[in-house]
Amino acid sequence: MKQTQKDRFVDAWGQMGSLWGLNTSMARVHALLIVSEDPLSLDAIAHRLQISRGNASMCLKELRNWGVVRRVKVRGDRRDYYLTEPEVWKMFFAIARERKRRELDPVLAALRELLGTLPQGASGQAVKRLKEMKDLLATLDAVASQVLAQEENARSALAFLAGGATRKKT
Amino acid sequence: MKQTQKDRFVDAWGQMGSLWGLNTSMARVHALLIVSEDPLSLDAIAHRLQISRGNASMCLKELRNWGVVRRVKVRGDRRDYYLTEPEVWKMFFAIARERKRRELDPVLAALRELLGTLPQGASGQAVKRLKEMKDLLATLDAVASQVLAQEENARSALAFLAGGATRKKT
């Protein structure tokens, strides 16, 4: 893979990062690690992406929190090196898990709390909708929990549901 | 439902907007329509949420693009009135459909395009990962298409997968 192609991927992934819940720099760092054959040092990353060392440091920390990047040591080198999780499905589930935790869980908790404060016999269209919405989110939450607890099964199930789409050559 | 409780819901929903991919104002407008028994005018919305009419207008336009808000006419009144889609599951699928279109589809298209530019025999860990990622996204895309094409079936399937979680009282 040539240099310019890697760069194109890094920038494309960077722009798409926001859609996955990462900011541009985080996504570019992630992309660079995805297309790199070998682990990279913080310095190499900062230099290659033309971002500050401080920014690179924070992006790597956050990517490790998301569980999609690992820090490794190289013999005879004091620097830290970074690698992306090599299994794309593991990466996908790591991101899904984190987004559920950050986005779905708090919404559901807030809805339950809000419903808990209503008087017993509260009625009306608005209350009905709130309850339905809570049930919907609870369903999604339960499904997500099961899927995330059984990654391998979930992966097969998705491939099955897709109807062999993964076999096609694009 | 009392006034202050509605307000609390509106603000809570506003903060949660990011879950759905809406900004705070859009989410608050949406929330206000969710808890309102009757259709509201643009003026009423702007006044109630303390936002400008211009902002309210843009939020409503966008919410209509997402397919979660409808504009209705009231006899003998020149103003437009707005309603939220009353079925929460329809609302959920409308949002899911829109997010797939905005987020998943472009990423997949870009990945395919990038892979298409690689020389025939391109190899290496990086290329392998890109192909795996394309396959993963293609699988998700196929599953999403099928789910969105059959809302009712999908709804039952989700409830089944959740293992009756929706019956529990919170």
Added chain:
DNA sequence: TTTAATATTCAGTATATTTTGAACTTACCA
């Protein structure tokens, strides 16, 4: 067609997020 009420647009402003870089911390080695 004119007028007035309502709705939309968009340039400028306000707010929020991201990035920088210098100060600080840590870890290693002589």
Added chain:
DNA sequence: TGGTAAGTTCAAAATATACTGAATATTAAA
């Protein structure tokens, strides 16, 4: 222990995003 290479933090600056409100457009009644 001091020196140094690497890593982290955070206040300030840069950038991106959202909001306002006046100008403009649209609509419907007169």
